Amino acid sequence: MAPPKFMGLTGRPLSLAVSTVATTGFLLFGYDQGVMSGIITAPAFNELFTATKGNSTMQGFVTAIYEIGCLFGAIFILAFGDFLGRRCAIMMGGSIMILGVIIQVTAERNAIPLAQFIIGRVITGFGNGINTSTIPTYQAECSKTSNRGLLICVEGGVIAFGTLIAYWVDYGASYGPPSLTWRFPIAFQIIFALVLAIPTYWLPESPRWLLTRERHAEGTAVIAALRGLELDSKETVLQRQIILDSIAASGYAGKKTTPLKACFTGGKTQHFRRMMLGVSSQFMQQVGGCNAVIYYFPILFEQSIHQSHDISLLLGGVNMIVYSIFATLPHPWHGGRSKRGSGGVIYVYRQLWGDMVTFALGELPPLSLLRSHNPYITIPSSSPLFHLPSTTVNIPPPYPQLYPAEINPLKTRQKANALSTCSNWLFNFLIVMITPILIDQIGWGTYLFFALLNASFLPVIYFWYPETRRRSLEEIDIIFARGWMEGKRVMGDMVSPGGVGGVGGMGHGKRGWRKGDRYVRAAREMRFLSDEEVEVEQRRYGLVVDGGGVREVERAVDVGKEG
Numbered sequence: 001m002a003p004p005k006f007m008g009l010t011g012r013p014l015s016l017a018v019s020t021v022a023t024t025g026f027l028l029f030g031y032d033q034g035v036m037s038g039i040i041t042a043p044a045f046n047e048l049f050t051a052t053k054g055n056s057t058m059q060g061f062v063t064a065i066y067e068i069g070c071l072f073g074a075i076f077i078l079a080f081g082d083f084l085g086r087r088c089a090i091m092m093g094g095s096i097m098i099l100g101v102i103i104q105v106t107a108e109r110n111a112i113p114l115a116q117f118i119i120g121r122v123i124t125g126f127g128n129g130i131n132t133s134t135i136p137t138y139q140a141e142c143s144k145t146s147n148r149g150l151l152i153c154v155e156g157g158v159i160a161f162g163t164l165i166a167y168w169v170d171y172g173a174s175y176g177p178p179s180l181t182w183r184f185p186i187a188f189q190i191i192f193a194l195v196l197a198i199p200t201y202w203l204p205e206s207p208r209w210l211l212t213r214e215r216h217a218e219g220t221a222v223i224a225a226l227r228g229l230e231l232d233s234k235e236t237v238l239q240r241q242i243i244l245d246s247i248a249a250s251g252y253a254g255k256k257t258t259p260l261k262a263c264f265t266g267g268k269t270q271h272f273r274r275m276m277l278g279v280s281s282q283f284m285q286q287v288g289g290c291n292a293v294i295y296y297f298p299i300l301f302e303q304s305i306h307q308s309h310d311i312s313l314l315l316g317g318v319n320m321i322v323y324s325i326f327a328t329l330p331h332p333w334h335g336g337r338s339k340r341g342s343g344g345v346i347y348v349y350r351q352l353w354g355d356m357v358t359f360a361l362g363e364l365p366p367l368s369l370l371r372s373h374n375p376y377i378t379i380p381s382s383s384p385l386f387h388l389p390s391t392t393v394n395i396p397p398p399y400p401q402l403y404p405a406e407i408n409p410l411k412t413r414q415k416a417n418a419l420s421t422c423s424n425w426l427f428n429f430l431i432v433m434i435t436p437i438l439i440d441q442i443g444w445g446t447y448l449f450f451a452l453l454n455a456s457f458l459p460v461i462y463f464w465y466p467e468t469r470r471r472s473l474e475e476i477d478i479i480f481a482r483g484w485m486e487g488k489r490v491m492g493d494m495v496s497p498g499g500v501g502g503v504g505g506m507g508h509g510k511r512g513w514r515k516g517d518r519y520v521r522a523a524r525e526m527r528f529l530s531d532e533e534v535e536v537e538q539r540r541y542g543l544v545v546d547g548g549g550v551r552e553v554e555r556a557v558d559v560g561k562e563g
Helices: 013-040 042-049 056-084 087-104 113-140 146-174 178-187 189-202 207-212 216-227 232-249 260-262 271-287 290-304 309-328 340-362 365-375 375-392 399-407 410-442 445-463 473-490 520-523 531-540 550-562
Strands: none
Touching: 013 056, 013 146, 013 178, 013 290, 013 309, 042 178, 042 473, 056 087, 056 113, 056 189, 056 290, 056 410, 087 113, 087 189, 113 207, 113 399, 113 410, 146 178, 146 473, 207 216, 207 232, 207 290, 216 232, 216 375, 216 399, 232 365, 232 410, 232 473, 232 531, 260 271, 260 410, 260 473, 271 399, 271 410, 271 445, 290 309, 290 410, 399 410, 399 473, 410 445, 473 520, 473 531
């Protein structure tokens, strides 16, 4: 029997198709992050939307209101994501973004242009909020364990490349007619939204979502298709059973949707801890100031370095080229074990630290005084300093975006990821709103402020974020069960009959306990498991319901459906 096919594809080609559509969503995400950077202070834009001319507060509001739309989109997925499924949500998000773009670019002087533009921004953000809450989950649930880290690297480069496209489209459009200056860059993103929404119709649904909805025959077919296996092969049956065991371990087997309160529970599955890891990762990413640079690079050069609008756009485009190159190059920590935090979250914050310190150095009073006496020293003293982080410690940015989809268990993954995305857009709005005001009021102190914030995040990431590199999503469940049981053992509340070594071989004792967070230690010391070993460990830690329960029922249902 041949493997099942979707879009006429199976195995690796089908997985590549899924990844291509998912990365297009990240490309659109990156484009939207950068598109307003060259528009918000463009003369043609300010002449039509007069409230934005020379008003840093209104400039921040018009740019940041997009994040409020994204927040509402994330809340929508929090409420309805489990019901809609991954594919339907992605198609809906892309379609809503197209509608929002049309509303924005059709704003005219004879109406109320600013109100129409703001409404369009909110609607576009709503669609993007749906996408950013869904695509990481869909990608994580359809990817092989061995490919997930590489896909994160690729998607990081794609976000940077999307921002690069936005900067250069802004720069090119600035030489066109006044109306083209801002309408074309905003309208251009429709191309990405179409590529995202249309092919998704023919792609498979997430196998884990299908099995959660008790659509076992469809879920089995998708597992087989994504791996290029026959429906009744041993590998397909084993993969399906591991996922079913994970669903059973969540305590919400047989339910169509997961109640929000499930995200706030503890025990072996540690739903609340895992949800907070994802929420905090996106909080730190935004409060660290990454989007202060991405959204406002030209404004920062105009106001801090006192360059013309055209030169600022050009320098922004050059910086994005450097940023994109180093975001897509292979990095050494993708091949070896990093210190913590989703195969490199800690490096993301090193990059942010570098960005802010570099900007701070470029704006300290001695250098500012030097530039005021010699305008020709402006670019040599500022541009290389700003590019330094990109060439030394620049890391693909989506680790905090994808970490929640990896770290959370199957049953709460959609809701926990949506909560993380809410955190992302809420604090994104805050930073994008206040950055122009901070630059206007405290100048170089803005960069020092962000640098100190990033410095405070590093120990948190190092000590409390478990590593997920090369782990299957089900292995991560075992890591948290191990950590929880180790804590119970050390506290003297429970002693496991067989110890906690198991197949994975994790050490124990007070000496090991003092090494750091027990979940981080479990991730570090547990060796990588095969599918068969995952099933054994699930049984060991009580993550499987046996004996006339879930396993036998699921098999009986499958036989009935397939027969």
